[in-house]
Amino acid sequence: MSAQAQMRAMLDQLMGTSRDGDSTRQRIKFSDERVCKSHLLNCCPHDILSGTRMDLGECLKVHDLALRADYEIASKQQDFFFELDAMDHLKSFIADCDRQTDVAKKSLADSQKEISAEVAAKAEKVHELNEEIGKLLAKAEQLGAEGNVEESQKVMDEVEKTRIRKREAEEIYRSSMPASSFQQQKLRVCEVCSAYLGLHDNDRRLADHFGGKLHLGFIEIREKLDELKVFLLSFSSM
Ligand SMILES: [Zn+2]
Ligand SMILES: [Zn+2]
DSSP: OOHHHHHHHHHHHHHGGGGGTTOSOOOOOTTSTTBOHHHHTTOOHHHHTTTSTTOOOSOSSBOOHHHHHHHHHHTTTOOOOHHHHHHHHHHHHHHHHHHHHHHHHHHHHHHTTTSOHHHHHHHHHHHHHHHHHHHHHHHHHHHHHTTOHHHHHHHHHHHHHHHHHHHHHHHHHHHTSOHHHHHSOOEEEOTTTOOEEETTOOHHHHHHHHTSHHHHHHHHHHHHHHHHHHHHHHHHTO
16 A cells, blocks of 8 residues: 555544545445445454455455444444344355355365274374464464563463373374374364364464464454344343
8 A cells, every 4th residue: 555545544544534525526425235334343354354365355345444434433323233234244254154164074074084983083182282282372472472471481381281292192193093094184174264274284383373364363253243243132132
């Protein structure tokens, strides 16, 4: 974005469409059907996932920071219930994503059918510990970045302990499998963002995943959806 465009966006955000004055610049109103209500409420997946591997491209509906500013001012006086539109939008987005996760899980299960349930359970244990390490590392980095060195160190100690547990679990798993099949990359699907995670992905890769923009973006969308549901429920019970 050029400096000029950045300045324009900033002013839009601050003042809404009122700064257009009586200029000829024609704008639609924030309540227009063509305006993305999720964008007004700052939760459109097209914004949240932009720049990630699952970038959705441009939203089909209008995104305009000035209209969001107008809406924020107007919504102080009146309820517009755009939360309903946003909830429908996010609900269908998440449902699509969960369907994809199911399909991916099913095709994985088919390809790994030959592994016995017992061995699969052992592999599952390694998966769990591996992901725990990734999550803890991401957390430690977050704490470190916030300057919370002591807490970050505590989490790192936990990482060490979990690594030991993982090595043990790996040993148990390895000894139950012929060497050749152990080498095969075993995958699982992330329940949050439906990305594939490898059983043998190293800590670094997993930390990148759990602390990454894509995974965190999905957490944000899911949390937003929950917030919208709670908000709308509070009206239905009135
Ligand atoms: Zn949108
Ligand atoms: Zn994920």
